[in-house]
Amino acid sequence: MATGTFDIIHPGHGYYLEESKKLGGEAAKLVVVIARDATVRSKKRVPVVNEKQRLEVVKMMKPVDEAYLGSTTDMFKIVEKIKPDIISIGPDQSFDLDKLRGELKKRNLNSEVIKVEGYKKSDLDSSCKIIKKIKKMEFDEKIFKTC
Amino acid sequence: MATGTFDIIHPGHGYYLEESKKLGGEAAKLVVVIARDATVRSKKRVPVVNEKQRLEVVKMMKPVDEAYLGSTTDMFKIVEKIKPDIISIGPDQSFDLDKLRGELKKRNLNSEVIKVEGYKKSDLDSSCKIIKKIKKMEFDEKIFKTC
Numbered sequence: 001m002a003t004g005t006f007d008i009i010h011p012g013h014g015y016y017l018e019e020s021k022k023l024g025g026e027a028a029k030l031v032v033v034i035a036r037d038a039t040v041r042s043k044k045r046v047p048v049v050n051e052k053q054r055l056e057v058v059k060m061m062k063p064v065d066e067a068y069l070g071s072t073t074d075m076f077k078i079v080e081k082i083k084p085d086i087i088s089i090g091p092d093q094s095f096d097l098d099k100l101r102g103e104l105k106k107r108n109l110n111s112e113v114i115k116v117e118g119y120k121k122s123d124l125d126s127s128c129k130i131i132k133k134i135k136k137m138e139f140d141e142k143i144f145k146t147c
Numbered sequence: 148m149a150t151g152t153f154d155i156i157h158p159g160h161g162y163y164l165e166e167s168k169k170l171g172g173e174a175a176k177l178v179v180v181i182a183r184d185a186t187v188r189s190k191k192r193v194p195v196v197n198e199k200q201r202l203e204v205v206k207m208m209k210p211v212d213e214a215y216l217g218s219t220t221d222m223f224k225i226v227e228k229i230k231p232d233i234i235s236i237g238p239d240q241s242f243d244l245d246k247l248r249g250e251l252k253k254r255n256l257n258s259e260v261i262k263v264e265g266y267k268k269s270d271l272d273s274s275c276k277i278i279k280k281i282k283k284m285e286f287d288e289k290i291f292k293t294c
Contacts, residue, residue: 008155008277009155009204010196010200010204011203011207013207014203014204014207044290045286045290046284046286049270049271049277050271053157053158053270053271056161056269057156057157057158057161060158060160060208060209061207061208061209062208062209122199122200122203123196123197123199123200124196124197124200126294128291129294130155130196131286132291132294133195134195134278134282135281135282135286135291137193137195139193140192143191144278144279144282146275147273147275147276147279
């Protein structure tokens with residue numbers, strides 16, 4: 001199981017999803033849980049793309065077998081439902097791994113927690129960088145008239 | 148063969164690529180040609196994401212078997228190299244189909260030109276709409292400090 005916001009897709013997302021799938025071995029099935037709009041708003045920032053569209057785009061990506069929206073109230077709900085062998089944490093995700101392992105144990109969930117190492121370096125390797133770049137760019141206003 | 152800029156990925160890209168692959172029948176191979184930065188700049192607008200990263204992201208999408216950067220000088224160069232059975236035109240692409248068919252004939256290229264019908268409707272169903280939305284949104288400046 002991999003998780004995230006996946007607001008604006010960049011190669012780092014692909015790397016994280018590929019590596020997550022590899023963790024499960026050859027016949028692994030990768031399930032992705034997409035953070036809800038309300039969760040992103042409270043923990044990070046207002047998402048640009050809404051949860052429905054973020055889910056659709058993640059489903060289009062090669063390593064993904066299944067994808068679902070998370071819960072707005074309890075992040076463990078979907079873990080209890082899917083019971084993943086492995087929960088994969090992205091290189092740029094700031095979960096406290098030991099705390100997460102403790103919370104899983106408390107709920108009798110036996111998922112292993114593994115942090116994906118390495119990072120896919122690219123020019124715009126986070127949704128935040130893409131948003132920041134767009135904010136700084138100057139566009140001819142005419143292009144927005146047709147969209 | 149499908150073509151495009153693929154600046155910021157949205158569900159419409161997935162729809163176009165899936166439909167393009169379907170046009171070729173069951174064992175079809177989908178080759179995608181990504182417009183070069185210079186071409187996008189001269190025909191559309193400054194691309195947000197550079198050609199290398201746009202290529203990487205397209206390669207991560209399920210229907211795509213192969214993807215390449217186009218030529219900056221002659222769009223038919225790569226058609227001559229790949230010799231696709233079908234060139235698929237996106238629902239929102241403004242090619243003059245008959246003119247394109249004529250140009251292919253002149254070059255002894257037998258690719259069939261087919262326009263993908265229908266359209267994947269979503270909240271932000273073009274890169275332009277995503278850019279426009281970001282331009283209008285207000286973010287807490289703090290979020291940009293860590294990216």
